Amino acid sequence: MRTRPVLVYDGDCSFCTSSVIFAERRVRPRCEITPWQFADLESLGTTQERAVHEVLWVTPAGTVHGGAQAVAKLLLSAGKGWSVAGAMLTLPPLRWIAHGIYRLVADNRERLPGGTPACGLPPDRRPRPPAASPDIER
Template sequence: MTGTCIYDGDCGFCTRSAQWLQRHGDCAIVPWQALDLDALGLTEEQVSTAVQWQDPTGAVTASGADAIAQALLTCGRPWRWMGRVLTWPVVRPFAAIGYRLVARYRYKLPGSTDACRI
């Protein structure tokens, strides 16, 4: 495995996205509810508002759109290419804005549940 994607397992949209990543990527995918957040140096607010990326050494190295980029880099084409594009300095600010919009309105997206509203 190349790393771990830590997501909100209470959110239906997030869970569906994690299932997609499981089919297409080569990384571990774990809901934050199954982890010892203190051991990772994460807070519940951090993990409930943005996906996190843990590298193979165990360090949490990315959050939000940057974490999505790292996860996509573990996928095959064309998703790996998209992950690379998301890391480009000119694209990163726009990816971050897009991520925040999706995170804010995730309860209105397909696959969402009432838990996403919390």
């Protein structure tokens, strides 16, 4: 059984990778971080379809939170002022607003700073990046 939550993100997407690097350096979440391309999604209780669609936060008990709620859980795990922001993202109406903003960003990530045209392609059509470290751990 896992003892720490796992953040699963799209390692082929430059915008997603840049966001994770920012979170590691500034937010400092208490979790393991791994691209879905290197994760055992079945053992995490999720699917590739879901991992392609949104960032995922998997609790040690196996509960999977996606999208804006995964971001909220990440912020909550970091403590300090970040946990206040994370808590606010779990409450209506901010929860609903966060979901809409998350979908807007996720659906347009190839157009955002750090994004590349590959971010908008289905996984089976993306160019493969050079080999990278499969896990980024905190």
